[in-house]
Amino acid sequence: MxxxxxxxxxxxxxxxxxxxxxxxxxxxxxxxxxxxxxxxxxxxxxxxxxxxxxxxxxxxxxxxxxMAGYPLGRSTIHYRSVAPDATRKYLLRLADGLIIEAVGIPTAKRLTVCVSSQVGCPMDCDFCATGKGGFTRNLKAHEIIDQVLTVQEDFEQRVSNVVFMGMGEPMANIDHVIAAVKSLNQDVGIGARSLTVSTVGIPGKIHQLAQHKLQIVLAVSLHASNQALREQLIPSAKKYPLNNLLDECRDYVEVTGRRVTFEYVLLSRVNDLPENARELSQCLKGFQTHVNLIPYNPISEVDYQRPQKNRIREFTNILEAANITVSVRYSRGLEADAACGQLRASKV
The missing domain is CATH 1.10.150.530 (DNA polymerase; domain 1)
Incomplete structure (x- = not known):
């Protein structure tokens, strides 16, 4: 050539x-x-x-x-920080000069990578740093795969799990996300059940994902127990009523045989009240599901607060009493602004 x-x-x-x-x-x-x-x-x-x-x-x-100059599709590390818990945050520079974030989260038994699916995010969730910076473009499949390979190389350790919970809304870039998921599974060798795709919900996209019958984990960012509260926290929810979202999730379970995980960020005195827990349990009644409660991780643009531990415990107990499987997930990388909801394409 x-x-x-x-x-x-x-x-x-x-x-x-x-x-x-x-x-x-x-x-x-x-x-x-x-x-x-x-x-x-x-x-x-x-x-x-x-x-x-x-x-x-x-x-x-x-x-x-x-062939030395032929593009493979790899990014370069623009900036890297390490939190006290060993979580590593990366700012990666793409071929067109744009910057995205990826996070490497090590534990004793595995290495998880939190990948971005877009440059920025169009969903503008009120408590999330990524949406505050606006949206630029979708990532291509190779730009997603590259994040995993970059973290794997930096840690000198094989990646075992990948979560699509970084910058962006994966379902708004569903074709490239599905292509990346298939490549991470078939080419990189990460088990399908160790791949998690998160979404805040876009009409019809969960149904579209279900048709591929992937054995991945679907995580739906709910964050509210009723429609009015969800619209307050997630502007896009105005176009996608909560009942419709839950119906689409039920169809997903039926088509794939895979349960749905619901993510719920707990915001003090906003969505963490006992009545919110009871409302949520009614929404998920008879559902094959798991609920991840995520105590809020602060960002500078808004003044939401993380709930006290007793409030978190009460919320958890109400869900468990309703026979809903629930866990509390304290995000890693908080000190490096690498935790859930803190990602942004800058060093600050």
Whole structure:
């Protein structure tokens, strides 16, 4: 391939990350290379996390030199911070210069990556830092996969879990998110049930996701026990009534056989009252579900407060009394502004 063709490929944003083994094999053959180099490229791309074709030592030296500038689809680390709990926040610079966030969350047994699906977010949830910065564009599948490979490389540890809970609304970018999910499962080798896609809810999108019958975890950001309160916290809820959202979730359970996880950020004296817990239990009655209660993580733009532990305990007890499976999730990375709801494409 001539330098001119390489430059044209870069201009057209044709990258190799995100392609399957069959697609990579076809690609190397187009470059007049033998088919077996497709498997070599596949292994170096997804298992070794190579950043340049020139670094693939099993390729002929002449071809490596010719293809050195061909885009693989990798980002660069613009900024990195580490919280006291070892959570690492990354600002990643994309090929067009835009910045996104990814978070690596280690525990004794696993490494979880919280990935972004958009640059910014159009949903404008009142308690979330990401939406305060507005929306720029959707991420492509390779830009999502790259986040996982970057964190894996930095930790020098295999990623075991991925959650689509970073910047953006995954269902507003559903085609690229589904492509990324399939590649993370089939190419990177992360189990489908270790992949979680979160959504605040967009009409019809959960139904669209259900048709793929993926064995992933669906997490729906509810954050309110009634429609009026949900509209106050989530402006987009005005176009998607709570009852309609829950009906679509029930259909998802029926089609996929997978339960739905509901995320509920607890805001002191806003949605954490006993009557909110009772309302929520009625909403989820007879539902195959799990509720994650998330004590609020503060941001500078609003003055919401995290509830006291006794209020959290009371809310939990009411749900458990209604036979709803519930857990309290204290987000990691709070001190590095890497916790749930704190992500933004800046260092501050």
């Amino acid at each position: 001539t330098p001119q063709i390489v430059k044209q490929s870069i201009k057209n944003s044709e990258v190799l990350l995100g392609k399957s083994l069959a697609e990579l094999t076809a690609w190397v053959q187009e470059q007049d290379q033998p088919a077996y180099r497709g498997k070599q490229l596949y292994q170096w791309l997804y298992q070794k996390g190579v950043r340049s074709l020139s670094d693939i030592s099993v390729f002929p030296k002449k071809w490596r030199h010719e």
